[in-house]
Amino acid sequence: MSRVLLEHVDLVFNVNREKRIKDIIIPGSNRFSDFNKGKTVHALNDICLDIKEGERLAVVGHNGAGKSTLLRLISNIYHPTSGRMTVDGRISGLFEFSTGFEMEQSGWDNIYLRGLMLGETPEGILGKMGEIAEFCELGSFLNMPVKYYSSGMLIRLAFSVSTAIHPDILLLDEALAAGDAAFIQKAQDRMKQLMEESRILVLVTHSMDTAISLCNRCIWLDKGRVVKDGDPKKVTESYIGYISK
Amino acid sequence: MKQYFSEIFEYRYVLISLVKRDLMGKYRRSRLGVLWSVLTPLGLAAVVGGVYGILFGTSPQTLIPMIFAGLNPWVFMSGTADNATMTFTAAESYIKQSTVTTYIFPLRTVLTNFLTLSYSILAFFCVYLFFQPNLFGPKMLMCIPGLLIMYFFSWGLANITSVINMNFRDFAPMQSLILQGFFYATPIIYDAQILKDRGYQFVYLINPFYYMLEVVRKPMLGYIPGWRCYVAAVGVAAAVFLVGAFVQIRNRKKIVYLL
Numbered sequence: 180m181s182r183v184l185l186e187h188v189d190l191v192f193n194v195n196r197e198k199r200i201k202d203i204i205i206p207g208s209n210r211f212s213d214f215n216k217g218k219t220v221h222a223l224n225d226i227c228l229d230i231k232e233g234e235r236l237a238v239v240g241h242n243g244a245g246k247s248t249l250l251r252l253i254s255n256i257y258h259p260t261s262g263r264m265t266v267d268g269r270i271s272g273l274f275e276f277s278t279g280f281e282m283e284q285s286g287w288d289n290i291y292l293r294g295l296m297l298g299e300t301p302e303g304i305l306g307k308m309g310e311i312a313e314f315c316e317l318g319s320f321l322n323m324p325v326k327y328y329s330s331g332m333l334i335r336l337a338f339s340v341s342t343a344i345h346p347d348i349l350l351l352d353e354a355l356a357a358g359d360a361a362f363i364q365k366a367q368d369r370m371k372q373l374m375e376e377s378r379i380l381v382l383v384t385h386s387m388d389t390a391i392s393l394c395n396r397c398i399w400l401d402k403g404r405v406v407k408d409g410d411p412k413k414v415t416e417s418y419i420g421y422i423s424k
Numbered sequence: 425m426k427q428y429f430s431e432i433f434e435y436r437y438v439l440i441s442l443v444k445r446d447l448m449g450k451y452r453r454s455r456l457g458v459l460w461s462v463l464t465p466l467g468l469a470a471v472v473g474g475v476y477g478i479l480f481g482t483s484p485q486t487l488i489p490m491i492f493a494g495l496n497p498w499v500f501m502s503g504t505a506d507n508a509t510m511t512f513t514a515a516e517s518y519i520k521q522s523t524v525t526t527y528i529f530p531l532r533t534v535l536t537n538f539l540t541l542s543y544s545i546l547a548f549f550c551v552y553l554f555f556q557p558n559l560f561g562p563k564m565l566m567c568i569p570g571l572l573i574m575y576f577f578s579w580g581l582a583n584i585t586s587v588i589n590m591n592f593r594d595f596a597p598m599q600s601l602i603l604q605g606f607f608y609a610t611p612i613i614y615d616a617q618i619l620k621d622r623g624y625q626f627v628y629l630i631n632p633f634y635y636m637l638e639v640v641r642k643p644m645l646g647y648i649p650g651w652r653c654y655v656a657a658v659g660v661a662a663a664v665f666l667v668g669a670f671v672q673i674r675n676r677k678k679i680v681y682l683l
Binding site: 288 | 434435437438441442445450452517518519520521522523524675680681
């Protein structure tokens with residue numbers, strides 16, 4: 180049984196505002212910036228969330244609302260400052276898709292390393308290489324160093340690896356924005372297929388259509404709080420209503 | 425502590441793969457490739473040995489192997505400490521993208537540098553066979569325990585410096601300076617006897633790097649260091665390693681925010 184349970188989770192970042200020699204010599208030279216007054220950012224504020232098996236959760240909200248932070252928290256990269264988080268199931272995440280590549284290495288090498296990072300064994304990932312190569316349709320480009328790839332090609336590669344390891348919980352951050360129409364279709368099919376194996380999907384998206392067509396639950400985050408939680412259609416409607424006001 | 429090792433073990437494949445990449449990537453597109461890791465210290469030893477041979481009138485035949493045997497392990501230790509300051513920043517995209525444990529990154533630096541050291545030590549033995557065939561013998565195998573001690577010492581050092589630099593970014597240049605100081609204070613390019621003769625014996629006796637070097641350098645040249653030297657070396661290495669592991673465990677969850 181896969182499950183993600185967040186109970187009153189808070190996440191506070193300390194923002195490093197470096198003290199420079201100028202600040203010491205000339206006190207008040209920073210009075211035009213109030214950035215250094217608040218040294219912390221309350222990225223997630225008292226989040227209570229229970230994601231059960233079979234749920235496809237869309238996360239919508241403004242830039243900086245805490246969406247990506249939430250995904251990183253679930254995937255255990257960030258840790259709650261307070262509150263409790265329980266995650267059951269194997270996680271595969273895809274954030275900031277253009278990073279995490281070894282730019283000098285070929286596509287094949289990157290598939291291998293990404294697979295290992297996601298917890299595969301060398302044999303396991305080598306066995307899945309063919310399937311991944313087929314799904315991403317990059318063909319002979321896989322022999323080329325990744326630095327020559329377009330962002331669409333990178334997203335194909337990253338998405339193919341992240342979904343090929345059959346995770347219980349798949350976390351995607353804006354993942355499909357750079358893919359072409361054919362690949363987006365293919366990726367959506369794959370996500371639906373993953374869902375049939377009754378697993379969890381958390382998808383951060385700015386496309387309300389994607390949220391409605393792909394997900395069966397939606398939360399709207401604002402300033403680190405859950406504003407609304409429920410049916411994708413209703414939540415996206417009220418979110419759109421709020422921004423067009 | 426147990427969890428420290430088990431987390432590293434869990435991501436051993438990532439570690440191995442990264443070390444392989446580091447070693448292969450270091451000399452990408454260079455014609456001599458990995459040979460450089462042998463040629464550089466050898467050339468340096470030849471230059472320093474030649475100059476010192478003239479300055480102090482020592483025979484280059486004993487001086488060059490001595491410097492070579494001291495310089496390589498030194499480059500390993502100081503290079504590891506230096507590279508470790510950058511190890512987390514260099515791996516930022518991995519740490520922010522995946523749950524791979526941060527413990528493997530300092531270890532990656534140590535392993536990469538250690539393998540480079542092993543190449544140059546093998547080269548050293550080939551050269552030494554010509555320089556001093558009468559000192560060549562099975563005693564030299566005693567450099568293996570010495571290298572192990574040095575390995576754990578450097579691992580601890582890398583664990584410490586990597587975390588300090590995350591919290592305090594002025595540390596890296598400061599450390600380079602301190603290491604430069606140690607380089608001259610430690611008998612590497614000169615004999616410990618010179619300090620002893622002038623009554624400055626304490627300078628190397630309180631220097632942890634000296635013991636690390638002795639347990640490796642002496643066997644490489646065909647001598648066995650005294651047991652006191654081994655006790656000091658093992659003690660220092662164990663202490664540094666434990667502190668290093670402790671620092672890593674304490675900061676395991678903080679590193680991602682400090683990047």
